[in-house]
Amino acid sequence: MSADTSSLDFHPLRADLYQELHSRPFQIIPPHARVTQIAVITTPEQRTRQFEHLQKLHRLLGEPWPEQEVSCYEQSFGKLRIRREVHMEFTSYTFINLADSDADPFAETGLSLLPDGWLAQLEGTVVGAFHVEVRSSSEDARSELAFMRKHFEGMRLVGSSPQEGAARVLGSFQLHSDNFGRFMVLNHHMSNSQLGRLIQRLMEIETYRLMSLLALPVAREITPSLNDMDQQLARITQSLADNESLDEQQILAELTNIAARIEAYRAHTTFRFSATRAYHRLVLTRLEELREDEVSGHLTITEFMTRRLTPAVKTCEAVNERLEDLSRRVDRASEMMRTRVELAIQSQNQQLLSSMDRRSRIQLMMQHTVEGFSVVAISYYLIGLLKLGLDALTGTGLTINEPLVTGLAIPVVMVLVFIGIRTIHHRFIRMARRQ
Incomplete structure (x- = not known):
């Protein structure tokens, strides 16, 4: 008695996955x-x-x-x-x-x-x-x-x-x-x-061989540009190592230009180089499946391919690796350049802070000087008000020795004004510290 499988949840691609092995x-x-x-x-x-x-x-x-x-x-x-x-x-x-x-x-x-x-x-x-x-x-x-x-x-x-x-x-x-x-x-x-099967393998070897070689002209085309960028990057890196006086803005512009060119090459070649590696692996697999014996006086297909095709593929792989290496080196040089700029900015900020500190001290000294003048000025106006009050009382018939009272009031008023100003000053300092 067979089991009931009608209730099983089969994957919708299951039939396609089975058919894939028989599609070619x-x-x-x-x-x-x-x-x-x-x-x-x-x-x-x-x-x-x-x-x-x-x-x-x-x-x-x-x-x-x-x-x-x-x-x-x-x-x-x-x-x-x-x-x-x-x-x-x-x-x-x-x-x-x-x-x-x-x-x-x-x-x-x-x-x-x-x-x-x-x-x-x-x-x-x-x-x-x-x-x-x-x-x-x-x-x-x-x-x-x-x-x-x-x-x-x-x-x-x-x-x-x-x-x-x-x-x-x-x-x-x-x-x-x-x-x-x-x-x-x-x-x-x-x-x-x-x-x-033999003829199919031969046809695949030849077709995949040609497809794998499509990247070789691309590799040859971009190699001179890679050489120029390599030399330019080496010069920039050497200048950074020698701690020369550089125009940071110009160097960063050059590094940005190199990085942009490298990314453009990578976008143009990544698929082609990846396809070359894949086609080359297929060629090597088909060559193994041939199981060749040598014919007198002739290179075998495997010998011919490994002697001619493999170096071409290695050239493409070398150019691809060089692109990746240049990209990493540009990143490192840019990081060093940014570090150099940040250190310069920090030095400028330190100088600016020192200058601000000096100005703050000067302003504090000026503030103390102004406070002294403020005590005198406020005391002067307060004594003036006191004198006006005494004049008013004298006018009502009271007998007051105005010069004596005014003279005695001057030091008292000045001390009170000084204490008041210092109290306000300390209150503001406490508020600043709390913030």
Whole structure:
């Protein structure tokens, strides 16, 4: 009796997660096939028009067309098989010509069965385009190599016997007269599915190799500017170390300009350098999966890639690391410059406070002087009021010795005024201390 699972809460993406592992199946390719792959860098708008262009191909060939775009689409049109794979920044088209033919290698390709003019209208920028000629092998290894070499226009070849000698692969990793690259695969004893996996790995190695190298021109382009900024930053740092008299405002302006340029380069190159590392790892993974044996007189594909591709990728990584290092150094130099400015400001503030302290002392001394004059002035007015009062009393008939009373009142009034002013003064000081 099976358990009831209808009440389980399944994740809405569960089916998609299962399907993801099967979204790009390996192809099954028989011997005597001619394969062409084109990798096209596209914008989102171009990708939409590409899908419409694929629908147009179905109409030209009289077949029902797909209504929705998927990440991997494959369809056979008689002897022509087409596969379209959508990646993060490029779209790959694989055309497989399965028609029987006695033509020389590369005389017919995977494009031979396409309708005239359809390929010329393909949207996007082509970054990878190459043909793969698949044939059954003969027993004579020397005659095989001679046969394969004469179809690469005299170019130096790279090749191996993958899968422990189950096949033989040669390629030039260069553009030929038709502006396409070329690979030739001679099958010894591989099944059609094994052959499909081998060719898929070859196509991925070549496509990912080209995509990983897109960052190299960018790295070369910005290296002279990085050299200039490095020297400029070294000069600024040395000036700070020598404790020279500097124009802080000008130095900060230079550091800000360097930081802005570095951030602009980082914004322009971060994705490209990250993509280069990812593509390079994919290339190395596919090379391991080939399990190559050496063909006499030729570099293996792995040897060729590690000798040529890896240094290019390392150059891009070095430029990326240099950008990060320059950014950190600019931050440190800016921090030192800000510290220098803050110390200068603190010194100015200290001088200003000392000057204010001196002025405060002078003002206090002046205040004490003014207080002395204030005692005299207030006492004078109070004595004047007292004298007016005495005059008024004398006018009423009272007999008062005005000079004597006035003389005796002067010291008393002055003492009282002095005590009153000092009391007010101390009260204000206590209020200031409480605040």
